[in-house]
Amino acid sequence: MNRRVLTILLPVLVGALMIGLWYVFRLHVLAADQRFLLPAPDAILGALIEKGSTLWSATLTTATGAFLGFGLAVALSFSLALALSLSPLIRAGFYPYLMMLQLTPIIVLAPILILWVGPGLKSVVIITFLICFFPLVVNTTQGLISTDRNLVELFRMGRASRLQEIFLLRVPSSLPYFFTGLRIAATLAPIGAIVGDAYAGNSAGGQGGLGFLTIIYSAQFQLPALFATAAVGCLLGFVFAGTVVALSWFALHHWHDSYQRKDL
Protein backbone atom coordinates (compact mmCIF):
# COMPACT_ATOMS: atom_id res chain seq x y z
CA MET A 1 0.00 0.00 0.00
CA ASN A 2 1.05 3.55 -0.65
CA ARG A 3 3.12 5.01 2.20
CA ARG A 4 1.17 8.26 2.09
CA VAL A 5 -2.14 6.47 2.57
CA LEU A 6 -0.66 4.48 5.44
CA THR A 7 0.52 7.56 7.30
CA ILE A 8 -3.05 8.81 7.31
CA LEU A 9 -4.73 5.47 7.88
CA LEU A 10 -2.57 4.26 10.77
CA PRO A 11 -3.35 7.07 13.23
CA VAL A 12 -7.05 6.62 12.50
CA LEU A 13 -6.79 2.88 13.18
CA VAL A 14 -4.84 3.43 16.40
CA GLY A 15 -7.45 5.97 17.53
CA ALA A 16 -10.30 3.57 16.81
CA LEU A 17 -8.51 0.81 18.68
CA MET A 18 -8.02 3.04 21.73
CA ILE A 19 -11.68 4.07 21.78
CA GLY A 20 -12.63 0.39 21.54
CA LEU A 21 -10.36 -0.44 24.49
CA TRP A 22 -11.88 2.45 26.38
CA TYR A 23 -15.37 0.91 26.05
CA VAL A 24 -14.10 -2.54 26.93
CA PHE A 25 -12.27 -1.27 30.00
CA ARG A 26 -15.29 0.69 31.13
CA LEU A 27 -17.80 -2.13 30.76
CA HIS A 28 -15.72 -5.15 31.72
CA VAL A 29 -13.08 -3.90 34.17
CA LEU A 30 -14.78 -1.13 36.05
CA ALA A 31 -17.51 -2.06 38.54
CA ALA A 32 -20.89 -0.51 37.81
CA ASP A 33 -20.60 1.98 40.66
CA GLN A 34 -17.19 3.16 39.39
CA ARG A 35 -18.21 3.75 35.82
CA PHE A 36 -19.14 7.38 36.41
CA LEU A 37 -15.39 8.06 36.89
CA LEU A 38 -14.69 7.27 33.25
CA PRO A 39 -17.50 8.55 31.08
CA ALA A 40 -18.00 6.80 27.75
CA PRO A 41 -16.77 8.64 24.67
CA ASP A 42 -20.34 9.12 23.48
CA ALA A 43 -21.26 10.70 26.82
CA ILE A 44 -18.32 13.10 26.43
CA LEU A 45 -19.46 13.91 22.91
CA GLY A 46 -22.93 14.54 24.31
CA ALA A 47 -21.52 16.92 26.94
CA LEU A 48 -19.52 18.64 24.24
CA ILE A 49 -22.70 19.30 22.27
CA GLU A 50 -24.81 20.14 25.29
CA LYS A 51 -22.30 22.64 26.72
CA GLY A 52 -21.25 23.73 23.25
CA SER A 53 -21.95 27.44 23.57
CA THR A 54 -20.47 27.69 27.09
CA LEU A 55 -17.35 25.84 25.99
CA TRP A 56 -17.05 27.93 22.84
CA SER A 57 -17.12 31.25 24.66
CA ALA A 58 -14.76 29.87 27.34
CA THR A 59 -12.40 28.73 24.57
CA LEU A 60 -12.44 32.19 23.04
CA THR A 61 -11.60 33.72 26.41
CA THR A 62 -8.74 31.27 26.97
CA ALA A 63 -7.50 31.65 23.41
CA THR A 64 -7.43 35.44 23.83
CA GLY A 65 -5.39 35.14 27.02
CA ALA A 66 -3.09 32.55 25.50
CA PHE A 67 -2.57 34.56 22.33
CA LEU A 68 -1.88 37.84 24.12
CA GLY A 69 0.49 36.24 26.65
CA PHE A 70 2.26 34.33 23.88
CA GLY A 71 2.55 37.42 21.68
CA LEU A 72 3.89 39.49 24.55
CA ALA A 73 6.42 36.77 25.33
CA VAL A 74 7.56 36.63 21.69
CA ALA A 75 8.02 40.39 21.46
CA LEU A 76 9.78 40.85 24.78
CA SER A 77 11.89 37.71 24.54
CA PHE A 78 13.13 38.76 21.12
CA SER A 79 14.18 42.17 22.41
CA LEU A 80 15.85 40.67 25.45
CA ALA A 81 17.57 38.01 23.32
CA LEU A 82 19.01 40.74 21.09
CA ALA A 83 20.43 42.44 24.18
CA LEU A 84 21.71 39.16 25.62
CA SER A 85 23.39 38.25 22.34
CA LEU A 86 25.58 41.36 22.50
CA SER A 87 27.96 40.12 25.16
CA PRO A 88 28.72 37.09 27.34
CA LEU A 89 28.86 39.44 30.34
CA ILE A 90 25.29 40.59 29.83
CA ARG A 91 24.26 36.93 29.56
CA ALA A 92 26.15 36.02 32.71
CA GLY A 93 24.38 38.85 34.51
CA PHE A 94 20.87 37.93 33.46
CA TYR A 95 20.82 34.14 33.14
CA PRO A 96 20.51 33.29 36.86
CA TYR A 97 17.41 35.45 37.11
CA LEU A 98 15.91 34.00 33.97
CA MET A 99 16.44 30.57 35.49
CA MET A 100 14.80 31.76 38.70
CA LEU A 101 11.82 32.98 36.75
CA GLN A 102 11.50 29.63 35.06
CA LEU A 103 11.98 27.54 38.19
CA THR A 104 9.60 29.49 40.41
CA PRO A 105 6.32 27.56 40.47
CA ILE A 106 3.80 29.69 38.61
CA ILE A 107 1.02 28.35 40.80
CA VAL A 108 2.56 30.18 43.74
CA LEU A 109 2.91 33.37 41.76
CA ALA A 110 -0.69 33.29 40.56
CA PRO A 111 -2.37 34.46 43.79
CA ILE A 112 0.23 37.22 44.14
CA LEU A 113 -0.50 38.39 40.60
CA ILE A 114 -4.22 38.41 41.26
CA LEU A 115 -3.65 40.61 44.26
CA TRP A 116 -1.52 42.93 42.15
CA VAL A 117 -3.53 43.29 38.94
CA GLY A 118 -6.88 41.74 39.86
CA PRO A 119 -8.51 38.65 38.40
CA GLY A 120 -9.45 38.32 34.76
CA LEU A 121 -7.67 38.64 31.45
CA LYS A 122 -4.72 40.69 32.71
CA SER A 123 -3.65 38.01 35.20
CA VAL A 124 -4.17 35.25 32.65
CA VAL A 125 -2.02 37.07 30.11
CA ILE A 126 0.78 37.61 32.61
CA ILE A 127 0.76 33.97 33.74
CA THR A 128 0.85 32.77 30.12
CA PHE A 129 3.65 35.21 29.41
CA LEU A 130 5.68 33.88 32.34
CA ILE A 131 5.33 30.31 31.13
CA CYS A 132 6.23 31.09 27.49
CA PHE A 133 9.03 33.55 28.07
CA PHE A 134 11.91 31.32 29.11
CA PRO A 135 12.05 28.81 26.24
CA LEU A 136 11.74 31.68 23.78
CA VAL A 137 14.48 33.81 25.25
CA VAL A 138 16.91 30.93 25.68
CA ASN A 139 16.45 29.52 22.19
CA THR A 140 16.49 32.88 20.43
CA THR A 141 19.62 33.99 22.28
CA GLN A 142 21.31 30.70 21.42
CA GLY A 143 20.38 31.25 17.79
CA LEU A 144 21.70 34.80 17.74
CA ILE A 145 25.07 33.79 19.13
CA SER A 146 25.45 30.66 16.99
CA THR A 147 26.00 32.49 13.72
CA ASP A 148 28.56 30.80 11.48
CA ARG A 149 31.90 32.46 12.29
CA ASN A 150 32.89 32.53 8.64
CA LEU A 151 29.76 34.47 7.76
CA VAL A 152 30.46 36.97 10.53
CA GLU A 153 33.94 37.41 9.12
CA LEU A 154 32.53 37.88 5.63
CA PHE A 155 30.31 40.67 6.95
CA ARG A 156 33.20 42.27 8.80
CA MET A 157 35.24 42.16 5.56
CA GLY A 158 32.34 43.82 3.79
CA ARG A 159 32.43 46.58 6.41
CA ALA A 160 28.92 45.76 7.56
CA SER A 161 27.53 48.05 10.21
CA ARG A 162 26.49 46.55 13.53
CA LEU A 163 22.83 46.84 12.51
CA GLN A 164 23.46 45.16 9.15
CA GLU A 165 25.27 42.35 10.92
CA ILE A 166 22.33 41.87 13.28
CA PHE A 167 19.45 42.14 10.86
CA LEU A 168 20.92 40.77 7.64
CA LEU A 169 22.94 38.00 9.27
CA ARG A 170 22.33 37.15 12.92
CA VAL A 171 18.56 37.37 12.92
CA PRO A 172 17.92 35.26 9.81
CA SER A 173 20.47 32.67 10.84
CA SER A 174 18.83 32.43 14.29
CA LEU A 175 15.40 31.62 12.82
CA PRO A 176 15.67 27.82 13.19
CA TYR A 177 16.42 28.26 16.91
CA PHE A 178 13.72 30.90 17.26
CA PHE A 179 11.14 28.52 15.80
CA THR A 180 12.24 25.74 18.15
CA GLY A 181 11.49 28.08 21.05
CA LEU A 182 8.28 29.17 19.39
CA ARG A 183 7.06 25.59 19.10
CA ILE A 184 7.70 24.92 22.77
CA ALA A 185 6.05 28.19 23.75
CA ALA A 186 3.05 27.53 21.51
CA THR A 187 2.28 24.25 23.25
CA LEU A 188 2.74 25.91 26.65
CA ALA A 189 0.62 28.99 25.93
CA PRO A 190 -2.86 27.36 26.08
CA ILE A 191 -1.83 25.35 29.14
CA GLY A 192 -0.56 28.52 30.80
CA ALA A 193 -3.77 30.35 29.99
CA ILE A 194 -5.92 27.51 31.35
CA VAL A 195 -3.87 27.28 34.56
CA GLY A 196 -3.99 31.04 34.90
CA ASP A 197 -7.70 31.04 34.26
CA ALA A 198 -8.30 28.38 36.91
CA TYR A 199 -6.77 30.75 39.42
CA ALA A 200 -7.56 34.13 38.05
CA GLY A 201 -10.59 33.50 35.87
CA ASN A 202 -13.42 35.90 36.21
CA SER A 203 -16.97 34.73 35.75
CA ALA A 204 -18.32 38.27 35.51
CA GLY A 205 -20.35 38.59 32.31
CA GLY A 206 -19.66 34.96 31.34
CA GLN A 207 -15.99 35.77 30.78
CA GLY A 208 -14.60 32.63 32.45
CA GLY A 209 -12.24 30.57 30.35
CA LEU A 210 -11.59 26.85 30.20
CA GLY A 211 -9.72 26.87 33.51
CA PHE A 212 -12.64 28.49 35.20
CA LEU A 213 -15.01 25.91 33.71
CA THR A 214 -12.73 23.17 35.00
CA ILE A 215 -13.14 24.44 38.55
CA ILE A 216 -16.92 24.64 38.20
CA TYR A 217 -17.39 21.24 36.55
CA SER A 218 -15.16 19.50 39.06
CA ALA A 219 -17.03 21.11 41.97
CA GLN A 220 -20.24 19.82 40.40
CA PHE A 221 -18.82 16.36 39.65
CA GLN A 222 -19.71 16.75 35.97
CA LEU A 223 -17.18 14.28 34.64
CA PRO A 224 -18.34 14.15 31.02
CA ALA A 225 -18.20 17.95 30.90
CA LEU A 226 -14.70 17.89 32.42
CA PHE A 227 -13.53 15.46 29.76
CA ALA A 228 -15.14 17.64 27.11
CA THR A 229 -13.27 20.66 28.51
CA ALA A 230 -10.02 18.72 28.35
CA ALA A 231 -10.72 17.80 24.73
CA VAL A 232 -11.39 21.41 23.82
CA GLY A 233 -8.20 22.52 25.59
CA CYS A 234 -6.27 19.90 23.66
CA LEU A 235 -7.78 21.14 20.41
CA LEU A 236 -6.75 24.69 21.27
CA GLY A 237 -3.21 23.41 21.81
CA PHE A 238 -3.29 21.83 18.36
CA VAL A 239 -4.38 25.12 16.80
CA PHE A 240 -1.51 26.97 18.46
CA ALA A 241 1.13 24.37 17.72
CA GLY A 242 -0.17 23.81 14.19
CA THR A 243 -0.03 27.51 13.39
CA VAL A 244 3.56 27.71 14.53
CA VAL A 245 4.53 24.59 12.59
CA ALA A 246 3.01 26.19 9.49
CA LEU A 247 4.80 29.50 10.09
CA SER A 248 8.05 27.66 10.62
CA TRP A 249 7.56 25.80 7.35
CA PHE A 250 6.97 29.05 5.48
CA ALA A 251 10.07 30.65 6.96
CA LEU A 252 12.49 27.74 6.69
CA HIS A 253 11.55 25.12 4.12
CA HIS A 254 13.35 26.87 1.25
CA TRP A 255 16.73 26.70 2.82
CA HIS A 256 16.99 24.91 6.12
CA ASP A 257 18.30 21.36 6.28
CA SER A 258 15.54 20.27 8.66
CA TYR A 259 13.18 20.48 5.70
CA GLN A 260 15.54 18.88 3.24
CA ARG A 261 13.75 16.31 1.16
CA LYS A 262 15.62 13.06 0.84
CA ASP A 263 15.13 13.00 -2.92
CA LEU A 264 16.45 16.51 -3.44
Add this chain to the structure above:
Amino acid sequence: MSQPPPIVEFKDATKRFGGGAPVLSGITLRASPGEFVSLIGPSGCGKSTLLRLIAGLTPLSEGQLSVGGHPAGKEAGDLAFVFQESTLLPWLTVRRNIEVMLRLRHTPADQRRALADQMLALVGLEPFAAHYPRQLSGGQKMRVSIARALTLQPSLLLLDEPFGALDEMTRDRLNEELLAIRDRRQWTAFFVTHSVAEAVFLSNRIIVLAANPGRIAHEVTVDLPYPRTAETRLSSDYLKRVADVSRLLRSVEAPPPAFASP
Protein backbone atom coordinates in the same frame (compact mmCIF):
# COMPACT_ATOMS: atom_id res chain seq x y z
CA MET B 1 64.74 51.77 -13.55
CA SER B 2 61.12 52.44 -12.77
CA GLN B 3 58.85 49.88 -11.21
CA PRO B 4 55.07 50.27 -10.96
CA PRO B 5 54.01 51.07 -7.39
CA PRO B 6 53.38 47.79 -5.56
CA ILE B 7 49.81 46.85 -4.70
CA VAL B 8 50.96 44.80 -1.72
CA GLU B 9 54.23 45.40 0.08
CA PHE B 10 55.49 43.66 3.23
CA LYS B 11 58.65 45.07 4.84
CA ASP B 12 60.27 42.88 7.47
CA ALA B 13 56.85 41.96 8.81
CA THR B 14 56.24 39.77 11.85
CA LYS B 15 52.97 38.39 13.12
CA ARG B 16 52.39 36.75 16.47
CA PHE B 17 49.15 35.95 18.24
CA GLY B 18 49.09 37.11 21.83
CA GLY B 19 52.55 36.85 23.31
CA GLY B 20 53.39 33.59 21.56
CA ALA B 21 56.12 32.68 19.12
CA PRO B 22 55.89 34.43 15.77
CA VAL B 23 53.63 32.78 13.19
CA LEU B 24 55.28 34.78 10.46
CA SER B 25 58.67 36.36 10.71
CA GLY B 26 60.83 38.59 8.52
CA ILE B 27 58.39 38.70 5.63
CA THR B 28 59.50 41.01 2.84
CA LEU B 29 57.44 40.74 -0.28
CA ARG B 30 56.11 43.02 -2.97
CA ALA B 31 53.49 42.33 -5.57
CA SER B 32 52.82 44.50 -8.61
CA PRO B 33 49.37 45.14 -10.05
CA GLY B 34 48.21 42.30 -12.25
CA GLU B 35 50.37 39.62 -10.67
CA PHE B 36 48.97 36.23 -9.73
CA VAL B 37 50.86 35.15 -6.61
CA SER B 38 50.37 31.73 -5.02
CA LEU B 39 51.37 30.96 -1.46
CA ILE B 40 52.27 27.36 -0.79
CA GLY B 41 53.90 25.60 2.13
CA PRO B 42 53.45 23.01 4.86
CA SER B 43 50.65 23.29 7.42
CA GLY B 44 51.36 25.93 10.01
CA CYS B 45 53.60 28.03 7.76
CA GLY B 46 51.23 30.96 8.13
CA LYS B 47 50.07 31.23 4.52
CA SER B 48 46.47 31.84 5.50
CA THR B 49 47.62 34.35 8.12
CA LEU B 50 49.53 36.21 5.44
CA LEU B 51 46.32 36.53 3.45
CA ARG B 52 44.37 37.66 6.48
CA LEU B 53 46.98 40.31 7.19
CA ILE B 54 46.57 41.71 3.69
CA ALA B 55 42.81 41.68 4.16
CA GLY B 56 43.13 43.60 7.40
CA LEU B 57 41.32 40.82 9.28
CA THR B 58 44.15 40.70 11.80
CA PRO B 59 46.81 43.35 12.61
CA LEU B 60 50.54 43.09 12.00
CA SER B 61 52.77 42.77 15.08
CA GLU B 62 56.00 44.32 13.73
CA GLY B 63 57.23 45.72 10.44
CA GLN B 64 55.21 47.32 7.69
CA LEU B 65 52.49 46.28 5.31
CA SER B 66 50.90 48.51 2.75
CA VAL B 67 47.99 47.53 0.52
CA GLY B 68 47.15 49.74 -2.44
CA GLY B 69 49.47 52.40 -1.06
CA HIS B 70 47.79 52.54 2.37
CA PRO B 71 48.64 50.79 5.62
CA ALA B 72 46.70 47.47 5.74
CA GLY B 73 43.30 47.53 7.37
CA LYS B 74 42.73 51.23 6.71
CA GLU B 75 41.62 51.40 3.10
CA ALA B 76 40.68 47.83 2.38
CA GLY B 77 37.74 48.87 0.19
CA ASP B 78 39.36 47.74 -3.01
CA LEU B 79 39.96 44.11 -2.15
CA ALA B 80 37.78 41.04 -1.89
CA PHE B 81 38.25 37.77 -0.06
CA VAL B 82 37.24 34.28 -1.12
CA PHE B 83 37.11 31.96 1.87
CA GLN B 84 38.06 28.30 2.11
CA GLU B 85 34.39 27.43 2.31
CA SER B 86 31.86 29.08 0.06
CA THR B 87 30.34 30.97 3.06
CA LEU B 88 27.02 31.55 1.38
CA LEU B 89 23.99 32.70 3.33
CA PRO B 90 21.77 29.60 3.15
CA TRP B 91 18.52 31.56 3.42
CA LEU B 92 19.25 33.65 0.32
CA THR B 93 18.99 32.62 -3.31
CA VAL B 94 22.10 32.52 -5.47
CA ARG B 95 21.27 35.95 -6.90
CA ARG B 96 20.76 37.52 -3.49
CA ASN B 97 23.94 35.91 -2.22
CA ILE B 98 25.86 37.47 -5.08
CA GLU B 99 24.31 40.84 -4.26
CA VAL B 100 24.95 40.71 -0.53
CA MET B 101 28.26 42.60 -0.45
CA LEU B 102 26.70 45.36 -2.54
CA ARG B 103 23.77 45.51 -0.15
CA LEU B 104 26.19 46.13 2.70
CA ARG B 105 27.46 49.12 0.73
CA HIS B 106 23.95 50.41 0.08
CA THR B 107 24.35 50.07 -3.68
CA PRO B 108 20.99 50.94 -5.32
CA ALA B 109 18.88 47.91 -6.22
CA ASP B 110 19.00 48.38 -10.00
CA GLN B 111 22.80 48.56 -10.00
CA ARG B 112 22.96 45.51 -7.76
CA ARG B 113 20.76 43.66 -10.14
CA ALA B 114 22.77 44.62 -13.18
CA LEU B 115 26.06 43.63 -11.56
CA ALA B 116 24.64 40.35 -10.29
CA ASP B 117 23.41 39.55 -13.80
CA GLN B 118 26.90 40.16 -15.18
CA MET B 119 28.48 37.97 -12.52
CA LEU B 120 25.95 35.18 -12.98
CA ALA B 121 26.83 35.16 -16.66
CA LEU B 122 30.54 35.30 -15.94
CA VAL B 123 30.46 32.17 -13.78
CA GLY B 124 27.82 30.46 -15.91
CA LEU B 125 25.18 30.18 -13.22
CA GLU B 126 22.29 32.09 -14.83
CA PRO B 127 19.95 29.07 -14.70
CA PHE B 128 20.58 28.79 -10.96
CA ALA B 129 19.87 32.40 -9.98
CA ALA B 130 16.74 31.46 -8.04
CA HIS B 131 18.21 28.34 -6.41
CA TYR B 132 19.20 28.11 -2.78
CA PRO B 133 22.77 27.15 -1.81
CA ARG B 134 21.78 23.69 -0.58
CA GLN B 135 20.58 22.85 -4.08
CA LEU B 136 24.04 23.46 -5.53
CA SER B 137 27.12 21.25 -5.86
CA GLY B 138 30.36 22.19 -4.11
CA GLY B 139 31.84 23.61 -7.32
CA GLN B 140 28.74 25.68 -8.03
CA LYS B 141 28.77 27.12 -4.51
CA MET B 142 32.39 28.14 -4.96
CA ARG B 143 31.49 29.85 -8.24
CA VAL B 144 28.82 31.83 -6.41
CA SER B 145 31.37 32.78 -3.79
CA ILE B 146 33.80 34.02 -6.44
CA ALA B 147 31.03 35.88 -8.27
CA ARG B 148 30.09 37.57 -4.99
CA ALA B 149 33.68 38.69 -4.44
CA LEU B 150 33.90 40.05 -7.98
CA THR B 151 30.80 42.24 -7.59
CA LEU B 152 33.04 44.52 -5.55
CA GLN B 153 35.16 44.97 -8.70
CA PRO B 154 38.29 44.58 -6.60
CA SER B 155 41.77 45.37 -7.83
CA LEU B 156 43.05 42.76 -5.38
CA LEU B 157 41.48 39.34 -4.87
CA LEU B 158 42.54 37.17 -1.94
CA LEU B 159 41.68 33.48 -2.21
CA ASP B 160 42.23 31.16 0.75
CA GLU B 161 42.34 27.61 -0.62
CA PRO B 162 39.05 28.13 -2.40
CA PHE B 163 39.08 24.82 -4.26
CA GLY B 164 40.62 22.65 -1.56
CA ALA B 165 37.44 20.72 -0.84
CA LEU B 166 36.60 19.97 -4.46
CA ASP B 167 37.34 16.90 -6.52
CA GLU B 168 40.25 17.21 -8.91
CA MET B 169 38.22 17.49 -12.11
CA THR B 170 36.09 20.28 -10.72
CA ARG B 171 39.16 21.98 -9.36
CA ASP B 172 40.91 21.90 -12.75
CA ARG B 173 37.86 23.29 -14.49
CA LEU B 174 37.46 26.09 -11.93
CA ASN B 175 41.17 26.94 -12.28
CA GLU B 176 40.64 27.39 -16.01
CA GLU B 177 37.53 29.46 -15.42
CA LEU B 178 39.30 31.64 -12.87
CA LEU B 179 42.04 32.50 -15.36
CA ALA B 180 39.48 33.11 -18.11
CA ILE B 181 37.59 35.53 -15.87
CA ARG B 182 40.83 37.21 -14.96
CA ASP B 183 41.62 37.80 -18.63
CA ARG B 184 38.81 40.32 -18.67
CA ARG B 185 39.60 42.19 -15.48
CA GLN B 186 43.22 42.26 -14.54
CA TRP B 187 42.96 42.01 -10.79
CA THR B 188 45.96 41.04 -8.69
CA ALA B 189 45.53 37.71 -6.95
CA PHE B 190 46.95 36.17 -3.81
CA PHE B 191 46.05 32.51 -3.80
CA VAL B 192 46.69 30.11 -0.93
CA THR B 193 46.80 26.44 -1.92
CA HIS B 194 48.16 23.04 -0.96
CA SER B 195 48.36 21.92 -4.56
CA VAL B 196 51.59 22.49 -6.47
CA ALA B 197 49.87 21.72 -9.77
CA GLU B 198 47.23 24.34 -9.09
CA ALA B 199 49.80 26.94 -8.04
CA VAL B 200 51.90 26.42 -11.17
CA PHE B 201 48.86 26.48 -13.44
CA LEU B 202 47.49 29.75 -12.05
CA SER B 203 50.43 31.86 -10.97
CA ASN B 204 53.16 33.94 -12.47
CA ARG B 205 54.90 33.79 -9.10
CA ILE B 206 54.92 31.17 -6.35
CA ILE B 207 56.03 31.92 -2.81
CA VAL B 208 57.14 28.79 -0.98
CA LEU B 209 56.85 29.26 2.77
CA ALA B 210 58.58 27.28 5.51
CA ALA B 211 57.15 26.76 8.98
CA ASN B 212 58.31 27.51 12.57
CA PRO B 213 58.40 30.41 12.23
CA GLY B 214 56.56 31.02 8.97
CA ARG B 215 58.99 32.61 6.53
CA ILE B 216 59.60 32.90 2.83
CA ALA B 217 61.89 30.06 1.78
CA HIS B 218 61.76 30.35 -2.01
CA GLU B 219 60.26 32.47 -4.72
CA VAL B 220 59.64 30.91 -8.09
CA THR B 221 58.68 32.80 -11.22
CA VAL B 222 56.44 30.79 -13.52
CA ASP B 223 57.12 32.18 -16.98
CA LEU B 224 54.60 30.02 -18.86
CA PRO B 225 52.66 32.31 -21.18
CA TYR B 226 49.03 33.22 -20.52
CA PRO B 227 46.36 32.40 -21.54
CA ARG B 228 46.78 28.97 -19.98
CA THR B 229 44.26 26.30 -20.80
CA ALA B 230 43.70 22.60 -20.26
CA GLU B 231 46.36 22.11 -22.96
CA THR B 232 48.92 23.84 -20.75
CA ARG B 233 48.73 20.96 -18.28
CA LEU B 234 50.00 18.57 -20.92
CA SER B 235 53.06 20.61 -21.85
CA SER B 236 56.49 19.46 -20.71
CA ASP B 237 57.29 23.03 -19.57
CA TYR B 238 54.38 22.89 -17.17
CA LEU B 239 55.23 19.43 -15.87
CA LYS B 240 58.83 20.41 -15.33
CA ARG B 241 57.76 23.47 -13.26
CA VAL B 242 55.48 21.27 -11.18
CA ALA B 243 58.36 18.90 -10.49
CA ASP B 244 60.68 21.80 -9.57
CA VAL B 245 58.23 23.38 -7.16
CA SER B 246 57.39 20.00 -5.63
CA ARG B 247 61.07 19.47 -4.92
CA LEU B 248 61.35 22.92 -3.29
CA LEU B 249 58.27 22.25 -1.23
CA ARG B 250 59.63 18.93 -0.03
CA SER B 251 62.90 20.60 0.95
CA VAL B 252 61.11 22.98 3.34
CA GLU B 253 58.66 20.44 4.68
CA ALA B 254 59.42 19.34 8.22
CA PRO B 255 60.79 15.78 8.52
CA PRO B 256 58.06 13.28 9.38
CA PRO B 257 57.17 13.48 13.06
CA ALA B 258 59.17 11.13 15.24
CA PHE B 259 57.17 8.65 17.23
CA ALA B 260 59.45 9.04 20.25
CA SER B 261 58.56 11.79 22.67
CA PRO B 262 60.66 14.96 22.23
